[in-house]
Amino acid sequence: MFQHWTNKKRLLLGLFFLLVVDLLWVGSSELTEFLFKNTDYNKPFFTTYVKTTIFTLYLSGFICRKSWRQRCHCSMVYQSQAELSKILSDPVYVPINDDDGYSSIDSSDNEAVGPRVDSLADRRVRFNDHMEVRVMSEADAEEANLARLPYELFLRAQEERARVRRKYSVPVICKLAVIFCGLWFLANFSYQEALLQTEAGVVNILSSLSGLFTLILAAIWSSGPADKFTLSKLFAVLFSAGGTVMICLSDMSLEPVPIGAIWSVVGSLAYALYLVTLKRKVPDEGKLDIPMFFGFVGLFNMLLLWPGLLILHFTQLETFILPTPLQWLLLVINGLIGTMLSELLWLWGCFLTSSLLATLALGLVSPLTMLFDIFIKKVTYSWMFYAGMVPVIFSFVAITVLSHYHNWDPVLIGFKKFTKCITRLLQSAKLREMDSDVTSQLLSSQPADFYSS
Missing domain, CATH: 1.20.5 (Single alpha-helices involved in coiled-coils or other helix-helix interfaces)
Known part of the structure; x- marks a missing residue:
């Protein structure tokens, strides 16, 4: 969709998507906090499972979009004469109605008359009384219809078909979804579990390590010039991490909680692996239909991870309890907006900018959440909060500029x-x-x- 845009336009659109995602994540975090604390439903595995399952709504595109259905099978453009008989239906003989009123003669009559015919009007050809009809499949009939189009329309149709064929087929997208569904679920579940084990400030500090992980992994498995390792990017990442520490220290009391810290680091590493590996597997976002990809991610998570609910229930690590109608409503709203829509825009923003910039966008969630508390909840913060916002915002702008000027x-x-x-x-x-x-x-x-x- 955006592969023909200039780098500047792609960067600006990607920044817009990432900023919208930050706002959606702020609302999602507020809903999650309300669900865990106010409604007393702290079930991180089940809530992550439900929100991931909502991704399957994207698979309704197979009903609405013809291009998705076309990618379920591969049609051959060039076929030999021997193969042509395989794509046609069995012959059907249909009687011919002779409405001309001419008294034509068949081949036997021609032999009787002889080779000479006195006048052109007497020259007649008598066909058989039945004609043979074979029905062509829809995919092959499309080729025949294209051949009858005017040249300009034919070129437009070929460009559209080439654009569709450039995209990955359904089996390829399913393979990618199977690979990444585990990483995606681990990253989100780790974040939810860390929020239960320790304070949000500690989680946000350790989550800022995902920028450093992404910088290192992108340098090892580079997928483009935007992922090139530079000292400026390293300085910006460390500067952003320092600002995040200052912001979180302004509203937290440090308590040693090693379990929550471990979950935070695991989630940061899973996010970095998910983004860098996907960007390397799919260097061109035009080849991947992102809604279809997330639809299969949700489907495979739903089919493969449901035994985790039983294991956690019988081991008493997370007792399964059906949510109340209010809790279901919060879960569905959070899944539709905070997960389904935000993850789609976030991955688009990653493809349009870089994996490092998409990861640093996570660091903006903490200051935006606290700004929400300042203006909505009338909460006051110390000077460390405002001082910490400067390096976070500066680093985000610096990485944006460095993503545009690669060298x-x-x-x-x-x-x-x-x-x-x-x-x-x-x-x-x-x-x-x-x-x-x-x-x-x-x-x-x-x-x-x-x-x-």
Whole structure:
């Protein structure tokens, strides 16, 4: 859809998607907090399972969109004459109605008349009384209809078909969904579990490590120039992590909770692996139908992960209890808006920008959530919150610029200039020292009477 856009337009649209996702995640976090605390339904595995299952609504596209159904089978464009008989139905003989009123003669009559015919009007051909009809399949009949179109319309139709055929087929998308459904579920479940085990501030601090993980993994498995490792990106990621620490320290009391910290790190690593690996597997977003992909992710999660509900229930780690109507309503709303729509826009934003920028967009959720508390809940924060917002926003803008200018590394350039200045200063100091040594040697080598004279 956006593959013909310029890099600048793609970057701006991707930024818009990521900012919208941040707003949706703020609302989703508020709904999750209300569901866990106010309605006393703290079931992270079940809530993640339900929200992931809602992804299957995307599979309704097979009913609404013809292009999705066409990708369920592969039609051959060029077929031999021997193969042509296989794509036609069995012959059906239909009687011919002779409405011309001519008294035509068949081949036997032609032999009787002889080779000469006196007038053109007497020349008649008598066909058989029945004609043979074979029905062509819809996919092959489309080729025949294209051949009858005017040239300009034929070119347009070919471009549209080429665009459809460039996309991955349904089996390929199913294979990708099977690979990534586990990573996606692990990342979301880890975040939910970490929220139950420790404070949100600790979770947000450790979740900021996903930017560092993404930077390292993208450098190892690079999928494009935007994933190139630079010192400027490393500085921006560390600067953003420092701002996140300041923001979270302004509204938390640090308590050592190792289990929640481990879940946070696992979730950060799973998010980074999910984004970097998917971006490498699908370098061009035009080939992947993202709604279809998420639809199969939801389907495979629903079919493969339901035994986890039974295991957690019988081990008493998470007792299964059916939600009340209010809890179901909150779950469905959160799944439709906070998961189904936001994840679609987030993955689009990742493809349009870079995996690192999409990961750093997660760091904006904490300050936006606290701004929501300031203006809606009238909560006050210390100066550390406002001071921490500066590096977070600055790092996001810096990574945006660096994603557009792939080969620009201002930190490396500044470091090289700094080292050159230091080298020049050291060299000049060494030269001055050498000059002083030479001068002292010359003075010491002069005869004593020279000074006396």
